[in-house]
Amino acid sequence: MEKFEVYSGIAVPLRRSSVDTDQIIPAVFLKRITKTGYDDALFSAWRSDPEFVLNKLEYAQGSVLFAGPDFGTGSSREHAVWALRDYGFKAVFSSKFADIFLGNAGKQGLVTGVISDSETEAIWQLLETNPGLEAKVDLVAREVTVGDLTVKFEIDEYTRWRLLEGLDDIGLTLRDEQSITDFEARREPWRPKTLPAKGA
Amino acid sequence: MSQKPLTLAEKVWNDHLVVKGEDGAPDLLYIDLHLVHEVTSPQAFDGLRLAGRPVRRPDLTIATEDHNTPTLDIDKPIADLTSRTQIHALRDNAKEFGVRIHSLGDIEQGIVHVVGPQLGLTMPGLTVVCGDSHTSTHGAFGALAFGIGTSEVEHVLATQTLPLKPFKTMAINVEGTLRPGVTSKDIILAIIAKIGASGGQGYVLEYRGSAIRALSMEARMTICNMSIEAGARAGMVAPDETTFAYLKGRPHAPEGENWDAAVEYWKTLQTDEGAKFDVEVFLDADHLDPFVTWGTNPGQGVSLLDSVPNPDTFDDPNERAAAQRALEYMDLTAGTPMKSIKVDTVFLGSCTNSRIEDLRAAASVLKGRKKADHIRMLVVPGSARVRIEAEAEGLDQVFKEFGAEWRFAGCSMCLGMNPDQLAPGERAASTSNRNFEGRQGKGGRTHLVSPLVAAATAIRGTLSSPADLEG
Numbered sequence: 001m002e003k004f005e006v007y008s009g010i011a012v013p014l015r016r017s018s019v020d021t022d023q024i025i026p027a028v029f030l031k032r033i034t035k036t037g038y039d040d041a042l043f044s045a046w047r048s049d050p051e052f053v054l055n056k057l058e059y060a061q062g063s064v065l066f067a068g069p070d071f072g073t074g075s076s077r078e079h080a081v082w083a084l085r086d087y088g089f090k091a092v093f094s095s096k097f098a099d100i101f102l103g104n105a106g107k108q109g110l111v112t113g114v115i116s117d118s119e120t121e122a123i124w125q126l127l128e129t130n131p132g133l134e135a136k137v138d139l140v141a142r143e144v145t146v147g148d149l150t151v152k153f154e155i156d157e158y159t160r161w162r163l164l165e166g167l168d169d170i171g172l173t174l175r176d177e178q179s180i181t182d183f184e185a186r187r188e189p190w191r192p193k194t195l196p197a198k199g200a
Numbered sequence: 201m202s203q204k205p206l207t208l209a210e211k212v213w214n215d216h217l218v219v220k221g222e223d224g225a226p227d228l229l230y231i232d233l234h235l236v237h238e239v240t241s242p243q244a245f246d247g248l249r250l251a252g253r254p255v256r257r258p259d260l261t262i263a264t265e266d267h268n269t270p271t272l273d274i275d276k277p278i279a280d281l282t283s284r285t286q287i288h289a290l291r292d293n294a295k296e297f298g299v300r301i302h303s304l305g306d307i308e309q310g311i312v313h314v315v316g317p318q319l320g321l322t323m324p325g326l327t328v329v330c331g332d333s334h335t336s337t338h339g340a341f342g343a344l345a346f347g348i349g350t351s352e353v354e355h356v357l358a359t360q361t362l363p364l365k366p367f368k369t370m371a372i373n374v375e376g377t378l379r380p381g382v383t384s385k386d387i388i389l390a391i392i393a394k395i396g397a398s399g400g401q402g403y404v405l406e407y408r409g410s411a412i413r414a415l416s417m418e419a420r421m422t423i424c425n426m427s428i429e430a431g432a433r434a435g436m437v438a439p440d441e442t443t444f445a446y447l448k449g450r451p452h453a454p455e456g457e458n459w460d461a462a463v464e465y466w467k468t469l470q471t472d473e474g475a476k477f478d479v480e481v482f483l484d485a486d487h488l489d490p491f492v493t494w495g496t497n498p499g500q501g502v503s504l505l506d507s508v509p510n511p512d513t514f515d516d517p518n519e520r521a522a523a524q525r526a527l528e529y530m531d532l533t534a535g536t537p538m539k540s541i542k543v544d545t546v547f548l549g550s551c552t553n554s555r556i557e558d559l560r561a562a563a564s565v566l567k568g569r570k571k572a573d574h575i576r577m578l579v580v581p582g583s584a585r586v587r588i589e590a591e592a593e594g595l596d597q598v599f600k601e602f603g604a605e606w607r608f609a610g611c612s613m614c615l616g617m618n619p620d621q622l623a624p625g626e627r628a629a630s631t632s633n634r635n636f637e638g639r640q641g642k643g644g645r646t647h648l649v650s651p652l653v654a655a656a657t658a659i660r661g662t663l664s665s666p667a668d669l670e671g
């Protein structure tokens with residue numbers, strides 16, 4: 001995973017609340033078996049609407065998303081994060097994220113910053129009057145700047161540390177391999193095993 | 201030694217601590233049971249292969265095909281190429297990594313959340329995960345069960361553990377006695393309408409009270425299943441005699457001494473007297489009506505006796521905007537009585553309501569009655585076993601005589617990854633768990649209902665409960 005410190009890219013106002021993962025990437029794209037190449041799937045239902053924000057030339061190269069509250073609710077599909085990442089998004093801001101989405105995002109190096117509804121509104125207005133503005137996401141200082149507007153954002157401290165260090169999860173856990181083996185030795189015999197298979 | 205009183209969720213958590221997280225780092229939790237299906241696993245196995253890692257505990261892992269399996273002609277090759285690719289990838293991965301798999305056509309195949317409990321693999325006091333948000337279903341046994349993303353699937357495959365931050369706890373107290381025609385589906389729809397589609401965020405919900413204790417295991421599963429629709433990570437019900445009776449004799453249930461030891465431990469899995477929940481919610485079961493949704497998130501629900509709400513009556517501006525948008529998408533007008541809404545398709549299925557009791561309940565309403573002419577009804581059992589059991593009881597005959605389609609097991613129209621989909625503009629009464637825009641097919645409109653309401657609706661053609669059929 002790449003380290004994330006400071007990043008600047010075109011900001012996109014997504015004036016919608018409760019953007020669930022079915023909207024971010026409809027179920028039909030979940031059939032693919034690769035880990036990359038989901039850029040075309042992002043918001044695919046909305047992208048057939050010429051008025052949709054990403055269809056406007058100024059935002060097409062967008063990489064920092066500002067969305068309404070309750071972003072990423074619904075299905076646990078990590079494809080939602082892959083689609084955002086593959087399209088080019090490096091960071092998403094909202095006043096509230098769904099838990100599973102937050103976890104998935106952190107693992108793929110997608111920054112999820114929590115800002116208030118009024119800050120989101122101010123940034124939306126700024127972007128709508130000045131489309132194509134860049135947002136500077138500073139994970140070290142925990143602030144995002146659009147035009148002359150700078151707001152502090154919240155992000156889980158542990159996730160932030162891992163993003164800054166570019167650390168992979170499994171490698172981190174396997175440093176505790178001995179503790180896992182010890183735990184396994186303590187497990188009670190009644191706990192179920194799937195093998196050998198028993199039928200009904 | 202006096203111990204701090206603990207909630208059920210905290211007990212299960214503590215019993216799975218491999219490493220306690222320090223300085224803001226998450227705890228490392230051991231995972232007892234990992235359920236796998238074709239949609240969220242290929243990239244995880246891909247990751248293992250890339251890193252040259254094996255599956256640490258194939259004996260704690262089980263796979264089944266469900267999300268995009270066809271429900272017709274299951275003996276023929278799957279027509280849709282991408283579905284076929286995904287299913288074959290799972291089969292190849294299971295073989296390569298030594299994971300047990302139940303493929304289409306196998307007698308134990310079915311929706312992953314139906315198969316686990318059915319085999320007796322789901323038990324009290326376990327940690328259960330699956331790359332699917334409705335893993336919360338298994339909490340009905342007093343397990344801590346939650347959905348995970350594909351990276352976490354890979355993590356569990358590689359390490360049998362997950363780094364996790366503790367959840368907050370919420371007690372949902374449901375007291376009283378349900379009236380006839382009111383079910384656990386109505387309880388959970390009412391709870392979600394009450395606390396909101398994100399009201400449970402960050403919490404493990406524990407369902408408690410006399411109305412919950414009176415429910416069967418399958419009815420409890422329906423409730424826990426939809427915990428995620430309130431935004432919660434998990435839902436739990438403390439195990440009791442109902443739980444033990446359900447488990448006893450199942451293929452993977454403990455036997456002999458192990459059974460006794462297990463039951464002794466399971467009996468300790470109660471929230472202690474004096475334990476503190478972060479939040480408590482109350483619901484009166486005595487006066488509950490059948491519940492249905494009118495909008496495009498599961499929190500947008502009302503009593504079936506009510507009308508489509510007016511968005512202007514919502515105080516919260518986000519809720520108001522969401523309601524307006526939902527009414528537009530659903531093509532509904534505020535003030536319309538729910539019972540006058542005409543439905544095109546009735547779907548009886550999904551991991552929420554496709555178990556044998558659900559099929560029995562629906563069949564008891566349909567038996568000897570006539571389907572409304574314009575209605576298409578799909579009955580999709582949750583597993584191959586449920587299908588066989590239903591056929592042994594003659595339920596399939598009831599459905600077929602009624603004019604419903606009797607299908608093979610799978611997720612089917614719950615998410616429309618296979619050919620079972622709504623057409624644009626089509627309206628469904630569905631026993632599934634999500635009414636999101638386009639969930640059951642692009643442009644499709646979904647009303648979430650109980651199996652009883654689904655059945656009555658298929659007879660009358662408009663949203664109805666069995667009470668509307670009398671006389």
Ligand code: SF4
Nearest residue numbers: 334550551611614615
């Ligand atoms: S039935 Fe629906 S909710 Fe359940 S696992 Fe399948 S797709 Fe998910």
